[in-house]
Amino acid sequence: MATSSGRSCLQYLLHLAQDNLDFRLPEIKALLALRGKPFHSCKNFKEKSPFWCLNGLVEEDVRSIMARSVCAKSAFELWGHGRTHSELRTSLLNYPSENMSPFMHKDSTYRINVYTFNKTLQFAERIKRIDAMEYLQFEGTVNLKNPQHIFCLLEDYGTDPNNIPEHPDYIYFGRWIADGQRELIQSHSVKNRHFIGNTSMDAGLSFIMANHARVKENDLVFDPFVGTGSLLVACSHFGAYVCGTDIDYNTIHGKGRSSRKSQKWRGPDENIRANLRQYGTEKMYLDVMVSDASKPVWREAALFDAIITDPPYGIRESTRRTGSNKEITKPTEGIYVESHVPVSQAYHLSDIFTDLLNFSAHHLVMGGRLVYWLPVYRPEYCDEMVPLHPCLQLISNCEQTLSSHTSRRLITMEKIKNPEDLDTLANVADPRFSPYQGHNAFREKYFSGLNKRCGKEDHRSAVNGD
Ligand SMILES: C[S@@+](CC[C@H](N)C(=O)[O-])C[C@H]1O[C@@H](n2cnc3c(N)ncnc32)[C@H](O)[C@@H]1O
Numbered sequence: 001m002a003t004s005s006g007r008s009c010l011q012y013l014l015h016l017a018q019d020n021l022d023f024r025l026p027e028i029k030a031l032l033a034l035r036g037k038p039f040h041s042c043k044n045f046k047e048k049s050p051f052w053c054l055n056g057l058v059e060e061d062v063r064s065i066m067a068r069s070v071c072a073k074s075a076f077e078l079w080g081h082g083r084t085h086s087e088l089r090t091s092l093l094n095y096p097s098e099n100m101s102p103f104m105h106k107d108s109t110y111r112i113n114v115y116t117f118n119k120t121l122q123f124a125e126r127i128k129r130i131d132a133m134e135y136l137q138f139e140g141t142v143n144l145k146n147p148q149h150i151f152c153l154l155e156d157y158g159t160d161p162n163n164i165p166e167h168p169d170y171i172y173f174g175r176w177i178a179d180g181q182r183e184l185i186q187s188h189s190v191k192n193r194h195f196i197g198n199t200s201m202d203a204g205l206s207f208i209m210a211n212h213a214r215v216k217e218n219d220l221v222f223d224p225f226v227g228t229g230s231l232l233v234a235c236s237h238f239g240a241y242v243c244g245t246d247i248d249y250n251t252i253h254g255k256g257r258s259s260r261k262s263q264k265w266r267g268p269d270e271n272i273r274a275n276l277r278q279y280g281t282e283k284m285y286l287d288v289m290v291s292d293a294s295k296p297v298w299r300e301a302a303l304f305d306a307i308i309t310d311p312p313y314g315i316r317e318s319t320r321r322t323g324s325n326k327e328i329t330k331p332t333e334g335i336y337v338e339s340h341v342p343v344s345q346a347y348h349l350s351d352i353f354t355d356l357l358n359f360s361a362h363h364l365v366m367g368g369r370l371v372y373w374l375p376v377y378r379p380e381y382c383d384e385m386v387p388l389h390p391c392l393q394l395i396s397n398c399e400q401t402l403s404s405h406t407s408r409r410l411i412t413m414e415k416i417k418n419p420e421d422l423d424t425l426a427n428v429a430d431p432r433f434s435p436y437q438g439h440n441a442f443r444e445k446y447f448s449g450l451n452k453r454c455g456k457e458d459h460r461s462a463v464n465g466d
Contacts, residue, residue, distance in 0.1 A: 010099070011042060011078040012062050013174050014052045015115075015154065016071055017182065020208065021048055022398035024071040026412060027211045028052075029396075031065045034214055050117050051156055051172060053078060059177060066178035068238065070207045073182060076152055076174030088171045089135060100136075103149045103175055108140035111147040113176075118157040119164050129153055133173070150176040181207065188233065194278045195270040197228040197251060197259050201310050205400075205410075206234035209308050212396065212412045213371040215240045219305035220286075224293040224359065227251055229272030231308050232288075236281035240305070244272070245291035247321070252290045294321040294347060294355050302365045302418075311352050313375040313408075321347035349375070353387045357413070361391035364415040369395070374409045381407075391417040 016024050025047055029039045042053035054062075062075045079100065080092030103110070112133065114126040121129070133153065140149075152175075155168035188203035190196050201209075209231060215221055217239030223231045226244025228251065236242050250256030254271030258264060276282045291297050293311075322344055353374065360370040370392060376385075376399070386397055392413040401407045 012054045012057055013076040013078040013172050014072050015074045016050050017073055018050055023208050026396035027071045030212050030214045031068050035061050035064055037061055063178050066180050069180040070204055072180040074179050075177045078174045081172045104138050106139040109143035109147045110140050110149045111144050113152045115152055116155045152176055194274045195228050200228045201230040206230045209371045210234040210238055213306040213308045213369045215306050221306045222304045223309045225309050225311045226288055229275050233275050236276050236284035241284050241286050243286040244288045247292050249290050252288050292322045303363050305365055305368050307360050308371045310373050357387055357389040361389050361419050366415055368415050370413045372411055374411050376407045376409050378405050378407055390422055391419055
């Protein structure tokens with residue numbers, strides 16, 4: 001295949017999936033950042049559109065985005081575009097012929113696809129569209145099965161299925177470069193996963209989280225509320241070494257009742273390591289251990305490249321931590337305590353997030369990312385409720401609606417400062433920096449309201465829809 005070296009000022013077209021709309025821009029920006037590239041859209045960029053046109057990239061950048069993206073379906077080198085077929089023709093005829101010729105010469109084979117968004121075209125109409133493009137000087141041979149080059153005419157009929165226009169709103173033509181990783185959603189579906197629980201994170205969102213976290217090869221990634229390890233599965237797929245903790249002994253050791261209807265008890269090898277083995281990434285598994293995320297168990301050091309987690313909301317699993325509200329009477333020294341069964345107390349949501357941000361500020365490497373879900377009671381949500389920390393910069397905040405009143409927000413933060421480099425705690429002016437300032441009363445109320453309201457609803461189908 002001809003290379004694109006020396007072909008400058010190219011534009012690329014991304015065709016994106018029309019689900020998880022909020023998550024797409026942070027995903028593409030994060031993947032570009034892994035290449036050291038900023039996100040430069042063409043003018044008239046519409047975030048909710050299925051088509052984005054990008055500037056300032058080379059083909060290798062685009063290929064590397066598509067090798068990771070779960071939000072993007074396909075990418076094309078854009079040769080022409082317009083509001084009508086006549087505008088498209090003018091645009092294509094103005095495209096530099098030296099950019100086209102490596103892919104159109106007589107020894108090449110090619111195919112042209114027609115793709116329509118929000119409208120179905122009959123076969124005959126598609127053929128008509130292709131025939132109408134005879135003004136392009138393709139000298140090669142058509143090969144439908146295995147062509148060297150694939151071209152695509154893409155027609156955008158808007159996003160309203162109840163109001164489909166007769167003519168497309170916009171038309172693009174380009175050379176196909178690569179498809180995204182949408183097939184991971186099926187291949188890693190929790191439906192076919194060896195070890196699952198009631199709150200296993202769906203595959204697509206797990207990969208999106210790993211992308212928002214900019215997880216890359218040989219990173220060390222930690223999930224403090226690891227559950228059945230769905231996030232470790234996604235991160236290990238991208239080449240990271242993974243580890244996690246959970247307060248639940250049965251989850252960590254793969255024991256106890258099965259979450260499958262057809263099965264009463266978990267089988268002998270139902271554990272997180274076996275999940276990674278299922279997908280061929282067992283070598284990236286470091287370990288998991290029983291531990292309470294509210295208690296410091298790690299040595300004081302910047303250990304992790306990313307912390308990526310789905311904390312308990314108190315909806316399907318209780319928010320507990322070790323310890324007791326009652327005064328604990330210490331055993332008399334020297335008396336042997338045969339087995340210690342830790343008692344537990346409520347772990348309030350606001351404390352969970354305060355602890356998580358604090359932990360991340362101390363244990364992320366500089367530039368490392370924290371990605372986590374924040375449950376939200378929609379009628380009372382405002383952006384000011386998102387917990388902040390002076391060492392962590394908020395990168396993105398994406399909503400996934402669960403019901404009319406509830407949603408969860410995927411929060412991505414990046415470590416920008418070491419806690420020991422903060423001048424004094426008094427200099428932390430923003431009252432939302434709760435890890436240092438105690439709980440602000442407003443957010444306490446908000447979280448306790450959320451705890452009460454969400455406790456009454458069952459989010460099972462919405463959260464687990466894979
Ligand atoms: C929403 S689930 C995580 C699900 C996980 N992402 C998966 O794919 O299976 C939250 C997990 O946090 C654990 N958890 C609850 N309180 C905890 C605590 N204080 N410390 C550590 N883990 C805790 C629960 O046992 C549960 O497994």
